[in-house]
Amino acid sequence: METHTFFLYLLAILLTARLMAELAVRLKSPSVIGELLAGVVLGPSILGWLEPNEVLKLLAEIGIILLLFEVGLETDVKKLVSTGKKSFVVALGGFFIPFVLGFGLSYTFFNLSLLVSLFIGGTLTATSIGITIRVLSDLKRHQSREGQIVLGAAVLDDILGVVLLALLYEFSIGGGVSLANTSKVLLFVAAFFVLAPLAAKLMAIIINRYDTHSEIPGLIPSMIVSLVLFFAWLAHAVGAPELLGGFAAGLALSRRFFLPLGISIRTDENFAHRIEEQMRPIIHLFTPIFFVMVGLSLNLHQIDWTSPFIWSFSLLFFVVAIIGKFSGVLFIKESWKMRMIIGFAMVPRGEVGLIFAELGRVSGIFNNEIYAGIVIVIALTTIAPPLIMKWSYSKFGAPA
Amino acid sequence: METHTFFLYLLAILLTARLMAELAVRLKSPSVIGELLAGVVLGPSILGWLEPNEVLKLLAEIGIILLLFEVGLETDVKKLVSTGKKSFVVALGGFFIPFVLGFGLSYTFFNLSLLVSLFIGGTLTATSIGITIRVLSDLKRHQSREGQIVLGAAVLDDILGVVLLALLYEFSIGGGVSLANTSKVLLFVAAFFVLAPLAAKLMAIIINRYDTHSEIPGLIPSMIVSLVLFFAWLAHAVGAPELLGGFAAGLALSRRFFLPLGISIRTDENFAHRIEEQMRPIIHLFTPIFFVMVGLSLNLHQIDWTSPFIWSFSLLFFVVAIIGKFSGVLFIKESWKMRMIIGFAMVPRGEVGLIFAELGRVSGIFNNEIYAGIVIVIALTTIAPPLIMKWSYSKFGAPA
Numbered sequence: 001m002e003t004h005t006f007f008l009y010l011l012a013i014l015l016t017a018r019l020m021a022e023l024a025v026r027l028k029s030p031s032v033i034g035e036l037l038a039g040v041v042l043g044p045s046i047l048g049w050l051e052p053n054e055v056l057k058l059l060a061e062i063g064i065i066l067l068l069f070e071v072g073l074e075t076d077v078k079k080l081v082s083t084g085k086k087s088f089v090v091a092l093g094g095f096f097i098p099f100v101l102g103f104g105l106s107y108t109f110f111n112l113s114l115l116v117s118l119f120i121g122g123t124l125t126a127t128s129i130g131i132t133i134r135v136l137s138d139l140k141r142h143q144s145r146e147g148q149i150v151l152g153a154a155v156l157d158d159i160l161g162v163v164l165l166a167l168l169y170e171f172s173i174g175g176g177v178s179l180a181n182t183s184k185v186l187l188f189v190a191a192f193f194v195l196a197p198l199a200a201k202l203m204a205i206i207i208n209r210y211d212t213h214s215e216i217p218g219l220i221p222s223m224i225v226s227l228v229l230f231f232a233w234l235a236h237a238v239g240a241p242e243l244l245g246g247f248a249a250g251l252a253l254s255r256r257f258f259l260p261l262g263i264s265i266r267t268d269e270n271f272a273h274r275i276e277e278q279m280r281p282i283i284h285l286f287t288p289i290f291f292v293m294v295g296l297s298l299n300l301h302q303i304d305w306t307s308p309f310i311w312s313f314s315l316l317f318f319v320v321a322i323i324g325k326f327s328g329v330l331f332i333k334e335s336w337k338m339r340m341i342i343g344f345a346m347v348p349r350g351e352v353g354l355i356f357a358e359l360g361r362v363s364g365i366f367n368n369e370i371y372a373g374i375v376i377v378i379a380l381t382t383i384a385p386p387l388i389m390k391w392s393y394s395k396f397g398a399p400a
Numbered sequence: 401m402e403t404h405t406f407f408l409y410l411l412a413i414l415l416t417a418r419l420m421a422e423l424a425v426r427l428k429s430p431s432v433i434g435e436l437l438a439g440v441v442l443g444p445s446i447l448g449w450l451e452p453n454e455v456l457k458l459l460a461e462i463g464i465i466l467l468l469f470e471v472g473l474e475t476d477v478k479k480l481v482s483t484g485k486k487s488f489v490v491a492l493g494g495f496f497i498p499f500v501l502g503f504g505l506s507y508t509f510f511n512l513s514l515l516v517s518l519f520i521g522g523t524l525t526a527t528s529i530g531i532t533i534r535v536l537s538d539l540k541r542h543q544s545r546e547g548q549i550v551l552g553a554a555v556l557d558d559i560l561g562v563v564l565l566a567l568l569y570e571f572s573i574g575g576g577v578s579l580a581n582t583s584k585v586l587l588f589v590a591a592f593f594v595l596a597p598l599a600a601k602l603m604a605i606i607i608n609r610y611d612t613h614s615e616i617p618g619l620i621p622s623m624i625v626s627l628v629l630f631f632a633w634l635a636h637a638v639g640a641p642e643l644l645g646g647f648a649a650g651l652a653l654s655r656r657f658f659l660p661l662g663i664s665i666r667t668d669e670n671f672a673h674r675i676e677e678q679m680r681p682i683i684h685l686f687t688p689i690f691f692v693m694v695g696l697s698l699n700l701h702q703i704d705w706t707s708p709f710i711w712s713f714s715l716l717f718f719v720v721a722i723i724g725k726f727s728g729v730l731f732i733k734e735s736w737k738m739r740m741i742i743g744f745a746m747v748p749r750g751e752v753g754l755i756f757a758e759l760g761r762v763s764g765i766f767n768n769e770i771y772a773g774i775v776i777v778i779a780l781t782t783i784a785p786p787l788i789m790k791w792s793y794s795k796f797g798a799p800a
Contacts, residue, residue, distance in 0.1 A: 008629075031615075217680070223418060229410055282624060
């Protein structure tokens, strides 16, 4: 790609994302909806000016990892641990029930093959951690108790999703399913989450020491971004989603990071402040690219809107996608208001669902009709819940 | 490229750039030397871990444009205009004399063909605005009078370079040389430099108005980067180098921007401060990528160090490259100390020279030996002057 063409693309993304986000806010919707729709408008669905390409994908990937880094920075580890059991229940319920329902209905009701049915179930298990978190943060509820539960559940869901994707992929290429591999991945991911924040904390201490000594400006942006990239890479290396590396790095650098066993590593308040201040412009620059890319990846143009199969398929699975995620909420003890909010927050499939769908399409498991139906389900689950959540907060207020 | 591989590349670039820049400063050298050498070490010249690729090139390009934006932000337009005549003389002399000497010696002394000789002359005309400005800013002299003269001359040199490159390219594909085209380009560029800062200023006023109203954070990073990208694209569209678009946008947003004819557009000091504060982390993140890329693009490994032709060729043209740039300085009335500094500051060929050399190589005009010789000349002119300038400032002090 020519440099100046790329500049025009990036410009179009940043500008349209901003304009539509401002518009969304004026229409009393979360700003992330504006950014998603900016992608839909610019992309093949409507104008066809932009297509997802390698460079934009990489920048978008940096965007979501930096967003998770920011979320980690603002997270109180103690609170996250205290709501951990509930997050676990919400994640597990919202993972297995959509999978079972999605698989079962595809296999029996639509008479699809075993593999296709498994992939449909898999797609429905996804939760878009990015959209979920952005909506809560747009509504200024990401530090609330429901925000903590959703965050924990979304992180767990992402880990489960990666494991399932690996399993389905192995199964689809005829490799069978290896439980040993699965447990290895889970073990690695667990080890990562225990060790990564410790390692990141130690690195941050070294960066802090240099920051006060260096004569060259710009140590924090380049070194903190390096740290985040390193943990994203490490997360990938142990088999976890890359964005969780960003989250782990953020947790470690948070003001509210504590170590188990009472080991005390003093958090330098001033350093934490400088990190937040200098990283925020970078984070705000990159994250919209991610959400626009999700919109760009939704090609609504290819869907045959006259096909009755697509209509019945997508409407049925849209309902399944909502019921499935809500079932996790039934098992926790919270007010109905709280359950409603948590349930809706878990519904968006977003980019995680698209990854499943895309793998299904590329490997020939999904034909065009099924892929189109799945894309509609993903689009609906991605766009509707933020609107409902915003409405519900303003109608019923925040849960106690 | 896989995302995690890209993360590792970017991480290696940011980390090595920082480490070597810190090392350079401890060894009393400008930090940019460390970043250039980081590229040489990581690249094909030494370790061979990284190669310039499309994504890194685009990020590097954003880096240099943002650096020029920062330079523009810090530039006093009045001062720049007041030293403009001297900049003009320095640029013109330092452009034509290396060209004539380079062409003449290649054609007569080395018996090279007309086209090859023209391209060698062309390569020697280049001035790396990025390296020149970074060295002065590393030495905290970019706002001095010599800094202003060099900045103006480097900008003019870049414009002349683009025109020459276009002419040589036309000539090389047998299109002859069109004076009408050349004047059109020069006219467009002149119009760009008059109109772009005005347009950018107006846009900045709109951004400022929104910034105080918007509920969504991050307006400044995304909108100012959009502005810079837009003017980079516009610069390209009128036939000027993209980085000059960044410079024009920076000038317009500078606290010291004034309009001719006494038209007053109030510069909101508070807004200027917020722009500087929020753009700086982004600039500091991207610019090292550019200098590392210049180092990566220097493949010293392919050079046959035993060839007597390469030795005589590169040493002769290294001398020509220095004398050529110094000749511009002879025509201005300044102290010898000032002339020395300005002369050395104009010597680095850097990435601009490499663009000429690469075009020569790709189009088959340069054979491997000549290309290798040119690369040595570019490497020497790029690495030596920053060291000499640093030494000269600390030995003789700043010129009056």
